[in-house]
Amino acid sequence: MQTALLETRLGSLSPTARGKVRDIYSLNEEELLFVATDRISAFDHVLGSGIPDKGRILTQLSLFWFDFLKDTVRNHVLTADAAKFPSTLNPYLDQLEGRSMVVRRAQMFPVECVVRAYLSGSGWKDYQATGAVCGIALPAGLRESDRLPEPIFTPAAKINTGGHDENISFEDVITAVGADNARALRRLTLEIFEKASKHAESRGLILADTKFEFGTIDGEIILADEVLTPDSSRYWPADAYSPGGPQPSFDKQYVRDYLESIRWNKQAPAPSLPDEVVARTREKYLEAFRLITGRTGL
Numbered sequence: 098m099q100t101a102l103l104e105t106r107l108g109s110l111s112p113t114a115r116g117k118v119r120d121i122y123s124l125n126e127e128e129l130l131f132v133a134t135d136r137i138s139a140f141d142h143v144l145g146s147g148i149p150d151k152g153r154i155l156t157q158l159s160l161f162w163f164d165f166l167k168d169t170v171r172n173h174v175l176t177a178d179a180a181k182f183p184s185t186l187n188p189y190l191d192q193l194e195g196r197s198m199v200v201r202r203a204q205m206f207p208v209e210c211v212v213r214a215y216l217s218g219s220g221w222k223d224y225q226a227t228g229a230v231c232g233i234a235l236p237a238g239l240r241e242s243d244r245l246p247e248p249i250f251t252p253a254a255k256i257n258t259g260g261h262d263e264n265i266s267f268e269d270v271i272t273a274v275g276a277d278n279a280r281a282l283r284r285l286t287l288e289i290f291e292k293a294s295k296h297a298e299s300r301g302l303i304l305a306d307t308k309f310e311f312g313t314i315d316g317e318i319i320l321a322d323e324v325l326t327p328d329s330s331r332y333w334p335a336d337a338y339s340p341g342g343p344q345p346s347f348d349k350q351y352v353r354d355y356l357e358s359i360r361w362n363k364q365a366p367a368p369s370l371p372d373e374v375v376a377r378t379r380e381k382y383l384e385a386f387r388l389i390t391g392r393t394g395l
């Protein structure tokens with residue numbers, strides 16, 4: 098079993114932000130280093146085991162999508178070629194190769210630009226409670242995982258320091274970023290989603306929803322963060338789609354099923370995963386990569 102990289106150690110360089118699965122380092126005033134580790138989270142907890150190559154696979158997926166979308170929106174990537182990284186990183190290239198990118202520092206919008214074409218997750222919860230999602234009223238009688246009449250912009254923001262995102266209204270986005278930027282973020286989010294979901298469909302996948310993050314560089318809105326990865330999106334196998342309940346997660350179902358099989362108490366420390374679950378989950382990430390990119394190798 099290959100070893101998973103759970104955290105990077107870059108000598109005197111310490112991360113400016115450690116997310117659940119990614120570490121962000123400040124290289125200088127203009128550049129950041131984004132590193133995707135092999136950590137995996139489920140039910141909002143980072144698990145004790147990593148998935149070997151997960152970070153590489155998701156980084157290569159983001160790079161595929163940034164290139165796929167380059168005629169629609171500029172992005173923050175400067176290079177993902179480790180040979181072009183600042184020489185100060187040379188001692189750490191074994192940790193970084195394939196799973197990291199140097200990006201332009203942007204003025205980030207404090208909004209998670211979520212778009213949903215299907216009713217799932219927090220969107221389903223909000224719909225059950227109010228008949229709407231982010232203030233957008235939906236037809237009555239929809240079932241969990243039903244396809245929506247059209248994709249909807251359902252932004253979220255980190256309301257409290259707890260780090261959990263909460264769904265917010267378009268008016269809240271206007272308050273946060275101004276009306277012009279709010280309209281631009283909504284338009285870009287829906288336009289990118291349209292292109293990406295058509296591509297996913299052509300590869301046998303339903304892109305149920307996804308989350309984009311945007312910023313500005315020299316006054317221009319750019320696409321940042323990770324893009325259309327299984328961590329930032331819900332991908333469902335189209336041939337198994339069955340509305341009326343939760344759909345199997347393309348990448349995390351083995352993990353979720355295992356955690357439910359051991360009746361894990363989510364207040365307890367996150368457990369490690371059996372080798373079989375790790376191996377099968379790694380295969381699912383590779384399968385997503387192969388389906389989406391049409392490539393066989395990383």
Ligand SMILES: N#Cc1c(N)ncnc1-c1cnn(CCN2CCOCC2)c1
Nearest residue numbers: 173200201202203205206207208321322
């Ligand atoms: N990508 C990127 C990027 C960039 N290119 N320049 C400056 N900062 C970032 C950055 C820093 N953290 N995150 C993820 C976390 N989000 C931040 C926004 O608010 C929501 C959470 C992105």
